[in-house]
Amino acid sequence: MFDKALAIIQAEELMDTSKVWMPKKRHFRETEExxxxxxxxxxxxxxxxRMxxxxxLSKMSVSEALQLGNFC
Structure with missing residues (x-):
């Protein structure tokens, strides 16, 4: 009887997941996606x-565009 109770206690300890380390979920900005x-x-x-x-530049007059230079 004592062995059975000890076996039950050991089984409960094995099923306890609070002591198990769980990896932290990666943030979206740390992923390849x-x-x-x-x-x-x-x-x-x-x-x-660019557009x-x-x-x-297309709406400007020619003289204003030439003063600014070619950006494209």
Whole structure:
């Protein structure tokens, strides 16, 4: 009987997961998916910036654009 109680206590200790170290979930910005998304977003922002600059330059008069220089 004592052996059975001891076996039950040992089994409960083995099933206790509070002492087990669980790896911390990685933040999204530490993953490879974030690097891919970040590069895609940055390239999209650069493209939109170039388009906006070209639009502004196309709306300017020729003399103003020549004074600013060629940005493209």
């Amino acid at each position: 974030w690097r891919v998304k970040k590069s895609r977003v940055l390239s999209k922002m650069r493209a939109l910036t 906006n600059l070209l639009l502004v």
